[in-house]
Amino acid sequence: MDLDLRAPVGELTRCLVDVPSVSGDEAALADAVQAALGRIGGLRVERDGDAVVARTSLGLPSRIVLAGHLDTVPIADNLPSRVEGGRLYGCGTSDMKAGVAIALRLAATLPLTEPGALRHDITWICYDHEEVEAARNGLRRLAAQHRDWLDGDLAILMEPTSGEVEAGCQGTLRVIVRLGGRRAHSARSWLGDNAIHKAGALLQRLAAYEARSVTLDGCTYREGLSAVRVDGGVAGNVIPDACAVTVNFRFAPDRTPQAAVEHVREVLAGYECEVTDLSGGAPPGLAAAPAAAFVAATGRTPVAKYGWTDVARFAELGIPALNYGPGDPNLAHTREEYVELAAIDEGERLLRGYLTGALTA
């Protein structure tokens, strides 16, 4: 399949969306992206698994990374895409092929080989397996195996933000609290020890928890501690000897992962907590010059990112990173997912201006 990266960005988005690429099934799209980038002069194109990385080598004093994942959540009867009322509907439109289309069109239309035309060297990263468990994440794999491909002074992750600059991200921690007891026939309940009843006090504690907010670089990060699963019971006539509550803590990036674990253990004192999932947050990192310049170019007031994103992986490598994309994050993973075509145009215009220096504060 041939991708025309010079097509209008809305059309290009539609082409990308109509190549299904549910996590684990990104090969066809990655092949097409690799082939299309390979036809552009001035780019060094690399491939690892179903991740494609392309870089200029102009020797400019700074490098901007434009990153986006190629995969989508499972299709929900919402492919092929359709255009209606200025919107492109379909799986992956908002999250995040519109952002990927902007980045790819810039690769094909910026004057990459014209001396003085660009303010920064540029790296394009299109990766796989973002919508599944962290262990399979393509950006994580690139960081581990090709650290140098990710180098840069600012990474712009084109996740849906409705055109806002969403800085840094929260961390996320999941623990399972397992409550024990003693089985008995429910007709002789006094002989047992009901594990489900013990969850009452735990859930009351979670319900009463007052989550903290913290402001960093002008961005307010609001935390949350929530039960996301509860499961207990043996049979309808048995006093249960086990009940498990899964708790998700979304924490502000001023806490280290370890501090987040300690906080949850403190809140849930008296209960055994098994950590099942832990990813640190990313500080806003807006002080760094390239980030400040990007924010100025957008003319927007940056806000905190609610939700863990791969900006945390860049932050961990010491690369300032922010989220910026045309999609509406609230539509991500819904059947009704869409992206405003005008928002994609606007995103392309803004990024082009920033990269060429035509747009400054």
Next chain:
Amino acid sequence: MDLDLRAPVGELTRCLVDVPSVSGDEAALADAVQAALGRIGGLRVERDGDAVVARTSLGLPSRIVLAGHLDTVPIADNLPSRVEGGRLYGCGTSDMKAGVAIALRLAATLPLTEPGALRHDITWICYDHEEVEAARNGLRRLAAQHRDWLDGDLAILMEPTSGEVEAGCQGTLRVIVRLGGRRAHSARSWLGDNAIHKAGALLQRLAAYEARSVTLDGCTYREGLSAVRVDGGVAGNVIPDACAVTVNFRFAPDRTPQAAVEHVREVLAGYECEVTDLSGGAPPGLAAAPAAAFVAATGRTPVAKYGWTDVARFAELGIPALNYGPGDPNLAHTREEYVELAAIDEGERLLRGYLTGALTA
């Protein structure tokens, strides 16, 4: 598979236990029981689903029903059975294959065709689906479709009673309390309304409930109100909009089923309760002559039955019924379930004496 019903009763129990028969999976055991009973002269054997009924037709003035269920609760790493220190361990040993083994061995060893050898005609009922919701209960099905198969002047249900005569039974009521809420991404938990958190106050109320005791015909019935299942959660990153708690109320037979429902609605005021399962209890019913004669033959003082049992179905049909079996009811549904081999022998001896008239008060 061939069952030797003439084997010593402990061995026969072990054979029955080692044929797994979790509710819904009784066919293999029912087939074996049907085939074995079919080889005995003087018995008319019937089959309905996985229930097997066998009857003598000696024209005697009274008929005793020996009834037991073939199914067990889910296996808890406790099969195959093992013998240790005079005990047979394993799923279904106490509840209630030991009782079934006594009844079946009597079928094979009593002189069913010898004139004058028996005091009563006898009916054997081995049925399915006792350990699950009432709608699937095999005895209920038989009562609805083959009422005449159940006829008798006294039904002895061989549920575990440690060799005691356990009179009547508690009623049982199950309700589901469904808690609602509003979904949101767990990174923006304040936009949602956590249904699992709401279960906290409900479970606390159940944990604090003080159960009543009541004495009828000298038998004390103790009640209990217990959560037996809790289930909530959408995904690890979603504030859940639904959580369901199943509550089981075991009530004394002085409450009607309707009064039991009203009591639970009162205790759980403020929550919507959906009744999923309701079975009335059975009064002790020790006044009827065949019951009094059986009690006298055992030489024991009858006590209240803790647990709803199918004696209530016989009581509903106007057939006096009591529980009598060799297993310890406190071990029913536990991982450590066992039965004393000596208690099975004693149960067989006592019933044989009662049925042949060798044992009287």
